Amino acid sequence: MNKEMFTEPGRLSHAVIDWSHGRVLGFAVPADESVRHERVELCLDGVALTSAVAQRSMFDFNEAWGGLPIPPREGCAFSLRIPQASLLPSQLEADAVLLGVRDSQGRWLLEQRLRGPHEVLALTEGAPLDLLYSVAFDRVREGVLRGHVHDRHRLGHVPALQTRLNNGTPVPLPFAGAMDDAGNFSFELSLPLEALVDGENRLHVQGPEGQPLASYPIRLGPASDSLAEHRLQVLEAEVEFLKQLLLTRPDDTAPARLDLFKTEVIGLCSEMLSLQRVQLEREFQARLAAHPTSDAANRNVP
Numbered sequence: 001m002n003k004e005m006f007t008e009p010g011r012l013s014h015a016v017i018d019w020s021h022g023r024v025l026g027f028a029v030p031a032d033e034s035v036r037h038e039r040v041e042l043c044l045d046g047v048a049l050t051s052a053v054a055q056r057s058m059f060d061f062n063e064a065w066g067g068l069p070i071p072p073r074e075g076c077a078f079s080l081r082i083p084q085a086s087l088l089p090s091q092l093e094a095d096a097v098l099l100g101v102r103d104s105q106g107r108w109l110l111e112q113r114l115r116g117p118h119e120v121l122a123l124t125e126g127a128p129l130d131l132l133y134s135v136a137f138d139r140v141r142e143g144v145l146r147g148h149v150h151d152r153h154r155l156g157h158v159p160a161l162q163t164r165l166n167n168g169t170p171v172p173l174p175f176a177g178a179m180d181d182a183g184n185f186s187f188e189l190s191l192p193l194e195a196l197v198d199g200e201n202r203l204h205v206q207g208p209e210g211q212p213l214a215s216y217p218i219r220l221g222p223a224s225d226s227l228a229e230h231r232l233q234v235l236e237a238e239v240e241f242l243k244q245l246l247l248t249r250p251d252d253t254a255p256a257r258l259d260l261f262k263t264e265v266i267g268l269c270s271e272m273l274s275l276q277r278v279q280l281e282r283e284f285q286a287r288l289a290a291h292p293t294s295d296a297a298n299r300n301v302p
Contacts, residue, residue, distance in 0.1 A: 015110035019157035024080040027071040028054040042080040043100040049086040054078040081125040092117040118153035135214035148184040
């Protein structure tokens with residue numbers, strides 16, 4: 001690859017990886033002035049997987065354009081993602097895969113090595129996000145839901161996730177800052193109280209293409225009897241979500257998906273046992289309170 005094309009003034013092409021949105025961004029202008037638009041290809045290990053005509057406006061990408069230079073003319077930008085259907089099992093099992101973008105003349109705009117399946121999946125269209133991230137909800141205080149998104153592979157890039165209340169319109173999930181030492185991105189989400197309905201509500205966290213990642217139940221009406229009841233409702237929602245993931249994910253990620261499912265089920269079982277222990281302790285304390293005299297007599301028996 002000719003690295004000089006990235007530094008010379010008046011360059012006709014350029015491409016970078018936009019990790020936050022899981023795509024390759026760039027621009028390309030045909031060397032032949034009689035050609036209106038350039039066509040670019042995305043390759044893995046030299047094999048072309050998809051292509052696009054570089055005819056979009058740089059303003060379509062807003063702040064994501066960031067560090068990219070200004071194109072020599074308008075309407076020559078492009079965006080590329082790895083098609084999920086084109087991925088091979090060997091590409092998800094390899095320690096490293098070479099990603100490249102080239103123009104119609106075979107000139108490389110970008111060559112970069114992806115380190116493992118997590119970086120490949122991060123750039124894949126419709127990728128199962130549960131293999132990349134997990135979501136933990138804390139509690140709602142003063143109308144604000146707090147929680148964090150855990151980066152399973154420590155990619156360090158702010159994920160482009162969305163939230164959707166019930167069947168409403170998705171909006172970006174607002175993160176509070178960069179990833180912490182534990183690999184978590186914290187978020188604080190103000191709940192649109194006017195959009196909540198009486199009874200059960202669902203706040204969904206999803207990917208930019210609607211891939212489900214997590215769900216949080218919100219109930220309007222009579223308050224829950226206890227914190228344990230609320231925890232049980234959250235666990236039930238997580239069980240339904242895991243069932244949905246298991247039934248809807250593509251076959252090419254089955255082994256990793258099954259391992260993740262086993263881990264989540266073990267965690268849920270542990271949480272449910274904890275709830276059961278709390279309930280048994282409450283029942284035991286209630287029985288002691290109902291029979292204090294007999295309990296005292298039993299303690300005095302030699």
